[in-house]
Each structure stands twice: as C-alpha cells, then as structure tokens.
Amino acid sequence: MKHPVVLIADQLSPAAVDALGEGVEIRHCDGTDRAVLLAAVRDADALLVRSGTRADAEVIAAGTRLKVIGRAGVGLDNVDVDAATRAGVLVVNTPTANIVSAAEMTCALLLAAARNLPQAGRSLKQGSWERSRFTGTELSGKVLGIVGLGRIGALVAERLAAFGMEVISYDPYVAGGRPTELGIEMTGLDDLLTRADFVTVHLPRTPETVGLIGAEALAKAKPTAYFVNVARGGIIDEAALTDALRAGRIAGAALDVFENEPPADSPLLTLDNVVATPHLGASTHEAQEKAGTQVAESVALALKGAPVPDAVNAPRPFAGVSS
Numbered sequence: 001m002k003h004p005v006v007l008i009a010d011q012l013s014p015a016a017v018d019a020l021g022e023g024v025e026i027r028h029c030d031g032t033d034r035a036v037l038l039a040a041v042r043d044a045d046a047l048l049v050r051s052g053t054r055a056d057a058e059v060i061a062a063g064t065r066l067k068v069i070g071r072a073g074v075g076l077d078n079v080d081v082d083a084a085t086r087a088g089v090l091v092v093n094t095p096t097a098n099i100v101s102a103a104e105m106t107c108a109l110l111l112a113a114a115r116n117l118p119q120a121g122r123s124l125k126q127g128s129w130e131r132s133r134f135t136g137t138e139l140s141g142k143v144l145g146i147v148g149l150g151r152i153g154a155l156v157a158e159r160l161a162a163f164g165m166e167v168i169s170y171d172p173y174v175a176g177g178r179p180t181e182l183g184i185e186m187t188g189l190d191d192l193l194t195r196a197d198f199v200t201v202h203l204p205r206t207p208e209t210v211g212l213i214g215a216e217a218l219a220k221a222k223p224t225a226y227f228v229n230v231a232r233g234g235i236i237d238e239a240a241l242t243d244a245l246r247a248g249r250i251a252g253a254a255l256d257v258f259e260n261e262p263p264a265d266s267p268l269l270t271l272d273n274v275v276a277t278p279h280l281g282a283s284t285h286e287a288q289e290k291a292g293t294q295v296a297e298s299v300a301l302a303l304k305g306a307p308v309p310d311a312v313n314a315p316r317p318f319a320g321v322s323s
C-alpha cells in the first residue's frame with residue numbers, strides 16, 4: 001500500500017520529520033514558489049507550512065488529495081480555513097508552541113527601541129563613540145498598552161510588569177478575572193493610545209484588525225510613544241506609521257512583521273527611529289522544535305482519521321488514509 005504523502009513547504013525543525021513517524025512519504029518543496037507549490041501539492045495528502053507559504057483557495061483546489069493542512073505556528077492568516085473546510089480539509093495549528101518566544105521577542109524589540117540598541121551598535125562598529133546621541137528611555141514607571149490580551153499579550157504583560165511598567169490593555173473579547181489576576185487595567189482603545197508610553201499589538205490578522213492602528217489612532221498617541229508589532233503586518237497601517245515617524249508625531253517603532261514579507265522597498269526600513277527584524281518572533285530552537293513536533297503529531301493523527309486536539313475547523317469526517 002502506498003504511504004500518504006506529506007508535503008513540507010517551509011523550513012521546519014527536523015523534529016517534525018521524526019514525529020511524523022514511519023508510515024508516511026515525506027516530500028519537500030519551496031512553498032514561496034507558487035508554481036512549484038501548485039505542482040507539488042497535487043500528490044499531497046498533507047501539507048505542512050509556517051508563515052512563508054500561502055495555503056489559499058487555489059492551493060487547496062490544486063491539492064485534490066489533501067486531507068489536512070498543518071500550520072507550525074499560531075497565525076492562520078496564510079491559510080484559507082473556509083476554503084479548506086468547504087473542501088473537506090482539516091486545518092491544525094500549534095497555538096502554544098511559540099508563544100514564549102514571541103513574547104520574549106516583543107520584550108527584546110521594545111527594549112532595543114527604548115535604548116537605541118541597533119543604532120548605537122551600528123555607530124560603534126563604524127568607529128564612533130556617541131554616548132549622548134543614544135540616550136534612551138527607562139521602562140520603569142512607564143505605561144505599557146497591550147492591544148489584544150490573548151496568550152502572547154498576557155505573557156508580555158507578566159514580563160514587562162517585572163520592569164516596573166504599569167500595564168493597561170484593550171481587548172473587547174477578554175472576559176473573566178485574568179486581567180485582574182495579572183494586575184492589568186482593561187480600557188478602551190482611545191484611552192490606551194492617549195496614555196501609553198509603549199503600545200504593543202498582539203492580535204490575529206483579520207478584516208477587523210487590519211488597519212486597527214491607523215492615522216487617526218496614531219494621532220492620539222504621545223509624541224514620546226513607541227509602537228511595537230510582533231503580531232502581523234498591517235495591523236498598524238504602514239503608510240500611517242511611516243508618516244507619524246517621519247513627522248516626529250511618535251518616538252519610534254519596533255517591527256518584526258510587515259504587510260508584505262519580505263518588505264521590498266519599505267520606507268520604514270530607511271528610518272532611524274525604526275528597529276526591525278525579519279519575522280523572527282518564533283525563530284528559536286525551542287519554539288521550532290515544539291511547533292514542528294506538535295504539528296507533525298496532529299497531522300499523523302489526522303491522516304489516521306483520529307480526533308485531533310488542535311483542529312481549527314470541522315470539515316466532513318473522512319476515514320483516514322491507510323499506509
């Protein structure tokens with residue numbers, strides 16, 4: 001009997017291959033190359049991706065044998081879950097595998113922006129010794145505004161509270177005592193924007209969140225405020241952010257994610273008051289090992305037709321693929 005084909009379209013930890021076990025045929029392709037992906041997915045029973053591959057309706061339609069799409073990570077904005085559901089394809093992700101890494105990355109970027117670390121390091125390596133040029137901002141006593149108090153937002157709150165920050169948050173969907181337990185004041189978005197010294201967004205990319213922080217929102221911020229985005233490009237509108245940074249209406253930004261990745265010719269990358277990384281929030285050995293193992297275990301279950309704990313949709317049941 002032919003083994004089910006698992007197509008790995010992004011760079012995954014070797015742990016993913018180990019966790020898939022023996023009874024599958026593993027193939028690799030470059031998911032960022034559309035033609036290659038569309039050709040390779042035709043024979044695939046399972047497709048494994050990170051954020052670099054778009055598993056959209058066209059890919060799902062091309063994958064006529066597909067039973068399951070596994071996303072090694074949190075965000076599902078690169079997977080058309082509705083199209084998958086209509087096609088009877090299960091979608092699974094790893095909702096907790098990389099959250100500590102993403103929270104730590106947020107703290108690292110926020111500190112890097114507050115203390116001008118990349119700029120100062122660059123200047124030093126170029127032979128300068130500019131101590132007063134790179135005077136920074138303390139976090140202690142400052143207000144941190146967290147937009148989106150889910151898993152990552154809450155981890156960021158815990159970590160930055162330890163720096164003596166006062167944490168406030170906007171999340172209309174958070175209920176219960178968790179914010180109180182964490183010592184976080186919940187408030188409206190406008191209030192958060194006017195009070196925060198640092199604003200960090202931890203939202204999924206959805207039609208509701210794209211552009212949530214636009215020109216109007218940025219105009220409410222303090223001129224000394226910093227904006228951090230380790231969630232998804234476009235939640236903070238890039239054109240509006242560029243204008244605000246150029247005009248000195250806010251102090252700086254720290255960005256791990258971009259509307260288009262890679263962000264070819266983005267004016268943001270030319271600004272001195274922008275600290276930027278190439279979508280590295282989940283790029284630690286620990287997070288990648290967990291994400292790879294968890295997604296592979298879920299995919300292996302799905303291919304057997306067994307219930308999958310991290311399923312994000314409920315397509316019609318299928319009987320599994322025998323190996």
Ligand SMILES: NC(=O)C1=CN([C@@H]2O[C@H](COP(=O)(O)OP(=O)(O)OC[C@H]3O[C@@H](n4cnc5c(N)ncnc54)[C@H](O)[C@@H]3O)[C@@H](O)[C@H]2O)C=CC1
Nearest residue numbers: 074075102148149150151152171173203204230231281282
């Ligand atoms: N840069 C990176 O490498 C990484 C980025 N991410 C991104 O971070 C995002 C957040 O991840 P988690 O915290 O794990 O997700 P989560 O689902 O635990 O939390 C998201 C929170 O956003 C809130 N929310 C949704 N719509 C909102 C709105 N319009 N206004 C205010 N709040 C709203 C929800 O109520 C929820 O509490 C992911 O969707 C993903 O896109 C995640 C991991 C790594």
Ligand SMILES: O=C(O)CCC(=O)C(=O)O
Nearest residue numbers: 050051052073074075282
């Ligand atoms: O490792 C990746 O694919 C990026 C992580 C990410 O953005 C996510 O998990 O949502």
